[in-house]
Amino acid sequence: MKRRHFLLAAGATGIASPARSQLPSGPRIAYLSGRSAATDAHLLEAFREGFKSAGFVDGQNVTMDIRWANGRYGDVAKMAAEVAATKPDLIVAVGGNPVAVAAKQATSTIPVVFGAGADPVKIGLVDNLNRPGGNLTGMTLWANELDAKRLDLLHDMLPKARTVAVLMNPDNPGYEDLLPRTRETAAALGLEIKLLTAAGSSAIERAFESLPAGSVDALAVGADAFLINSRARIVALTNERHLPAIFPAREFAIDGGLASYGTRWTDMYRILGSYAGRILKGAKPAELPVQRPTTYELVLNLKTARTLGLDLPPLILTRADEVIE
Template identity: 45%
Template sequence: MTGWNFKHGYFVLNMRKSLSLLIIIVALASGAAIAEPQQRTKVPRIGYLASASGLGPLEEAFRQGLRELGYVEGKNIAIEYRLAQGKLDRLFDLAAELVRLKVDIIVTPSTLDAFAARRATTTIPIVMAASGDAVGTGLVASLARPGRNVTGLTVLARELSGKRLELLKEAVPRLSRVAVLWNAANPDKARDLEETELQARALRLRLQSLEVRAPNDFESAFRVATSKGAGALFTLTDALIIAHQSRIVDLAAKGRLPAIFSEREFTEIGGLMSYGPNDADLYRRAATYVDKILKGAKPSELPVEQPTRFELVINLKTAKKIGLTIPPELLVRADKVIK
């Protein structure tokens, strides 16, 4: 009887050990099964840092690019928008705020925005949607190998200055003096002005610099342009210029100044002409950088890409309003004519 009790107790003990071991295995497996979906459902956060006052069609183009790659805002990706309302000091504060939020990537619309983000972090990847001179400003070491935490797309601002001046001279054959409106508070634009001056000399055009630093500078700048006999207007676009595009277009029309811009949005609201990259295409392509970085690519090894699509837009209604006849040979080359 005693032998039977010993064997029975031994059997029960083994059963208890086996049951305990089984419970532990099941618990570990369940925990792993729970943890795995939690890891898979981690939603990446993108910081969007801009000098602008609000969001518009270009930001929608960026979101469209994300959707085409399978990212839907509010579902499997989050975007933290930070807009500086045209205030430079606020821009740097917002860049630091995004760094404190530990966003996965910062997307910037312009060189100045990228510069603010780069000053705030050397580790969080930064994607430029439409930079100016990223090499000259030190944002990247080269277009082929950026070498740092910044990459993205360039708009070839300086390279296209000569082409815009050519188009302006073709539209106004007797043109000799061009007023150049630019934001002197933006360090990137001083280099743009130098390049534009070189191109102007080759075309036998004289430039008149119209420096602005704040919104209340525009009226006085246009008064100087008309008083000194400027025959046309050329803009070096940045966030300040874009934020006040309606005002600039109205002032150009009031002064009967034929104007050329780099963004088609200016022409669509009443500017005379625009020539430049298709910005919506650039913003959509910026989404591919976000996708690659989220999948493990290093920004230092992703080459900075250049525009592939350019467009000339002419507003005939504006031409008529300011008493200008656009040559037919120029009209036929336009990608879009607003009538």
């Protein structure tokens, strides 16, 4: 969008500056996101900020080819292959583990900066976190690790709740690993789990429909790109059913979800931007460690709490890093 604006501006002012008319001579990167422009605009902005801190501005000294899979994870392999075929200087693969995996499959030579939710070693993206060894490096949000913590927090919020629905994407590469740990945590907290699975957008509706009214006391949504991409829909469905819920990203809470616990993604994307810049300047992805988040935030939406008629315990309120009134 910006680029188009810029081109229009350049057209309007004529060939004012010959330096500006030589745009394509700089490096060219591809930004492939599994989500959509609608959900991720702020993350792209964060990436640009990080990229700029490393000295790169799209449309000035670098060209960005931005592509959105719009949550169609079945398409990302093809899109990654297309992107690799254009031989960019770098590929940014964000918005879900499948995108990172597809980028890894698409090229073994073009540097890839990924943002993944799962453990990158486990899903085969890198050999080692501090020395990735291949052409990939990036961030792991470690969002899944927090699934258990989210159940813990949900329990703190609703000490009386006994049955909790857990919404997960079975297509998530971490799914098999995640499920037993969720069950373990639930057992430790004395909770009963009702598992909901959704892999496509229509499946979300179906998952909620399969849940009889009043059968569960609360909902925990797992960290998953697809689910995050459908956050508006999920928040709407959750609130429709008056279900207290905890979500994996602050965006849910902002959009009306009761609570969220997780890292601040914009921070992550800023780091990805700076990593992309460092690689363009000559750093080797094999030597750049995969970074983990350092801050985790609990965001509470008291408006929703009031809508739900909930009275949140003081401990949770103390714990909350941000409260939306």
